[in-house]
Amino acid sequence: MTKRRKRAGFRDMDENPTDTIFVRHSAGPSICWEQCPPLQRPEKGTKYSTGKRGRPSKCEEAAFLAALAEFGRTLNRSNEQKVAERLAVSIRTLWNWHKLLQTNPS
Secondary structure, three states: OOOOOOOOOEOOOOOOOOOOOOOEEEEOOOOOOEEOOOOOOOOOOOOOOOOOOOOOOOOOHHHHHHHOOOOOOOOOOOOHHHHHHOOOHHHHHHHHHHHHHHHOOO
16 A cells, blocks of 8 residues: 555544554454554664563572582583483573583682
8 A cells, every 4th residue: 555545545643644554463363453542762872772682591500519529520422321311301501501500600
């Protein structure tokens, strides 16, 4: 409707003629679009924070170090499976914790 938007007969939520409408997915049981009020624009200079994606890490440093102590205080490919089983985490999580503790020792 871009080319003929002025002649398309669009009306805003208050039934006033307009050349722009806002739509969203329907909240009803059917799959369709419904008209909605325009979004409020943030003030100029507003900064957005997206935060870190995913779940927060539940790294338990004491348990991690205790499990490593049983395996010579080092984490390597030969003992990663056993340490991961001991802590009941995946190998990927285990290496993420290792990296986290290397960069942020307490």
